[in-house]
Amino acid sequence: MFDKVLIANRGEIALRVVRTCQEMGIRTVAVHSTADRDSAVVRLADEAVQIGPPAPRQSYLSAAAIVEAALMTGARAIHPGYGFLSEDPDFAEICAANDLVFIGPPPDVIAKLGDKAVARELMTAAGLPLLPGSTRTIDSANEALELADRLGFPVIIKAAAGGGGRGMAVVRERADLLPAYQRTRATAQAVFGDSRVYVERYCDRARHVEVQILADTYGNVVHLGERDCSVQRRHQKLIEETPAPGLSRAMMADVADAAVRGARAIGYVGAGTFEFLVDDQGFYFMEINCRIQVEHPVTEMVTGVDIVREQLLVAAGRPLSVSQGDVEPRGVSVECRINAEDPERDFAPTPGLLTRFAPPAGPFVRVDTHAAPGYRITPYYDSLLAKLVVWGPDREQALDRMRRALAEFEIAGGGVRTTSELLARVIDAPGFRNAEHTTGFLEQWLAPVS
Amino acid sequence: MTIMDDPQLDLETGDDGGYHALLLEQMRRSVAAMAGDAATPLRRVRLSLGAATVEVEWESRIPAEPVHLPVMTAPAAIAAAPAAVAPAVAAPPPGEAPGEHVVTSPLVGTFYTTPEPGAPPFVKVGDTVVAGQQIGIVEAMKLMNPVEADRSGTVLRLLAGSGDAVEYEQALIVIAATDEE
Numbered sequence: 001m002f003d004k005v006l007i008a009n010r011g012e013i014a015l016r017v018v019r020t021c022q023e024m025g026i027r028t029v030a031v032h033s034t035a036d037r038d039s040a041v042v043r044l045a046d047e048a049v050q051i052g053p054p055a056p057r058q059s060y061l062s063a064a065a066i067v068e069a070a071l072m073t074g075a076r077a078i079h080p081g082y083g084f085l086s087e088d089p090d091f092a093e094i095c096a097a098n099d100l101v102f103i104g105p106p107p108d109v110i111a112k113l114g115d116k117a118v119a120r121e122l123m124t125a126a127g128l129p130l131l132p133g134s135t136r137t138i139d140s141a142n143e144a145l146e147l148a149d150r151l152g153f154p155v156i157i158k159a160a161a162g163g164g165g166r167g168m169a170v171v172r173e174r175a176d177l178l179p180a181y182q183r184t185r186a187t188a189q190a191v192f193g194d195s196r197v198y199v200e201r202y203c204d205r206a207r208h209v210e211v212q213i214l215a216d217t218y219g220n221v222v223h224l225g226e227r228d229c230s231v232q233r234r235h236q237k238l239i240e241e242t243p244a245p246g247l248s249r250a251m252m253a254d255v256a257d258a259a260v261r262g263a264r265a266i267g268y269v270g271a272g273t274f275e276f277l278v279d280d281q282g283f284y285f286m287e288i289n290c291r292i293q294v295e296h297p298v299t300e301m302v303t304g305v306d307i308v309r310e311q312l313l314v315a316a317g318r319p320l321s322v323s324q325g326d327v328e329p330r331g332v333s334v335e336c337r338i339n340a341e342d343p344e345r346d347f348a349p350t351p352g353l354l355t356r357f358a359p360p361a362g363p364f365v366r367v368d369t370h371a372a373p374g375y376r377i378t379p380y381y382d383s384l385l386a387k388l389v390v391w392g393p394d395r396e397q398a399l400d401r402m403r404r405a406l407a408e409f410e411i412a413g414g415g416v417r418t419t420s421e422l423l424a425r426v427i428d429a430p431g432f433r434n435a436e437h438t439t440g441f442l443e444q445w446l447a448p449v450s
Numbered sequence: 451m452t453i454m455d456d457p458q459l460d461l462e463t464g465d466d467g468g469y470h471a472l473l474l475e476q477m478r479r480s481v482a483a484m485a486g487d488a489a490t491p492l493r494r495v496r497l498s499l500g501a502a503t504v505e506v507e508w509e510s511r512i513p514a515e516p517v518h519l520p521v522m523t524a525p526a527a528i529a530a531a532p533a534a535v536a537p538a539v540a541a542p543p544p545g546e547a548p549g550e551h552v553v554t555s556p557l558v559g560t561f562y563t564t565p566e567p568g569a570p571p572f573v574k575v576g577d578t579v580v581a582g583q584q585i586g587i588v589e590a591m592k593l594m595n596p597v598e599a600d601r602s603g604t605v606l607r608l609l610a611g612s613g614d615a616v617e618y619e620q621a622l623i624v625i626a627a628t629d630e631e
Contacts, residue, residue: 034618034619049558049617050558050617050618050619050620051558051617051618052557052558052618053618059618064557064558064590064591064593065557065558065590065618067591068557068558068559068590068591069558069617072558072559072560072615073615
């Protein structure tokens with residue numbers, strides 16, 4: 001096992017990784033920008049290296065600064081967390097060139113799956129069902145229009161290099177297609193440096209269901225069941241849960257098997273997530289995320305598997321500690337993302353200084369957060385303040401526990417607003433309680449409010 | 451006395467009565483001095499005579515990065531070695547006394563005080579520097595990045611030794627500024 005690991009990230013996920021490293025007896029190196037000098041992870045890690053100014057491009061996205069920090073501290077491996085460099089094949093290669101282990105899939109796998117058009121082709125070949133649409137990228141506005149006419153509206157235009165809910169546009173009317181096509185290409189070029197897009201049928205009466213995969217270098221591929229992430233706003237997840245409520249267990253088993261089949265077909269290594277859309281017709285492959293995900297705790301809560309620990313084992317060349325037979329999910333787990341955003345102002349981020357921050361506790365409650373009283377929410381990074389995760393023997397008890405925990409959560413600071421109250425209202429919304437919600441639920445539900 | 455004071459020393463052959471003993475003694479004293487300055491107990495000490503390296507590891511909560519002490523550095527640089535054993539949380543550059551200005555590292559890497567091994571240093575204590583003048587190099591990913599003084603003045607202190615690992619904005623030298631800010 002590695003004696004020292006560098007965490008190339010910040011915030012709650014950096015803390016999350018440090019904690020598992022400490023439990024495994026692995027020394028840790030935190031890297032941080034000047035804005036994060038006083039952060040919890042800097043205090044908890046064995047060592048810390050200041051790598052740059054607040055702007056991510058010169059700190060958390062600077063491969064050179066991070067690799068230098070690893071070399072100077074003698075770290076053997078780099079855990080990229082999520083976001084930042086976690087799905088950057090070039091970074092994975094730079095790590096390898098410097099004899100550092102990148103904790104994630106091999107660079108060529110990341111590169112293939114990072115291109116959604118290529119990922120779709122690979123998964124089609126592996127026999128996974130896809131939504132009707134283009135299996136390759138679209139080269140002209142005319143081609144996009146012809147395809148949309150064939151598919152029928154609504155359609156969704158997605159950037160091949162997209163991710164994180166950016167670089168996609170839903171088009172409901174034929175007249176809107178051309179401007180949306182041009183706009184998505186421009187966004188994709190600006191954000192991802194790659195203007196290629198593809199078009200597929202859009203279904204907003206669907207569920208977003210994803211499967212957590214673990215794979216080692218010995219050919220073992222294990223799934224840890226599914227997560228339902230259908231409560232979304234502009235493709236940003238707000239609430240995630242496992243198991244997927246109101247969907248047949250038989251279909252969920254098929255979805256999990258499809259993910260395992262896909263992972264084997266591409267030689268996946270490490271922790272990964274296969275995303276699917278599920279409607280009353282069946283399920284369709286969307287994309288693969290080559291990293292640990294924000295919502296991984298709900299899976300940990302029902303399976304008892306520490307996903308970061310498995311990532312470290314696999315990266316160190318060890319086999320997974322669990323086989324498929326060991327995975328027996330119990331009960332229900334729900335996660336709410338508490339963001340420093342103002343739902344009243346179109347979810348604008350609210351930077352500021354936290355004067356009060358008292359997370360809930362009690363039975364079967366887990367809070368993953370880097371915040372504390374005196375923590376300054378800066379405009380430089382994403383607005384995720386805390387992940388509130390609960391477990392219950394069934395969904396009703398889990399949601400009641402979530403309601404209690406949300407009510408207990410005290411967060412206050414000059415100018416700071418959070419999504420906490422909104423989440424509490426969603427938890428009690430009949431459509432969500434009865435598991436009749438789809439990916440379009442939250443925006444429809446918010447419409448009369450905003 | 452330091453080995454630099456010995457006029458009979460032939461560094462080419464490396465073989466001379468007492469040279470190694472003296473070198474070892476010099477290194478031992480460096481370690482003792484650093485151990486005295488450290489906030490936590492030593493975990494490990496490694497001396498390698500060939501390249502004249504001292505590697506020291508402290509208990510955790512302190513950066514365990516090896517501290518390379520080239521024995522040929524100026525005494526001032528050795529005296530500054532404890533800068534490399536700052537607590538894990540990087541201290542902001544030392545408070546600038548009136549008229550003092552701290553030049554910090556523009557990036558993470560290895561700091562060098564000389565343009566090449568064996569060459570005279572870019573600056574010494576007492577030197578006058580002008581804004582824009584190179585005062586050192588930070589090597590990162592095999593690229594040599596010049597570090598320039600951003601103010602004019604006289605060099606008061608050198609805070610980082612040649613070969614030290616430095617982080618972003620780590621204090622490198624202190625200047626008695628003579629220009630208007």
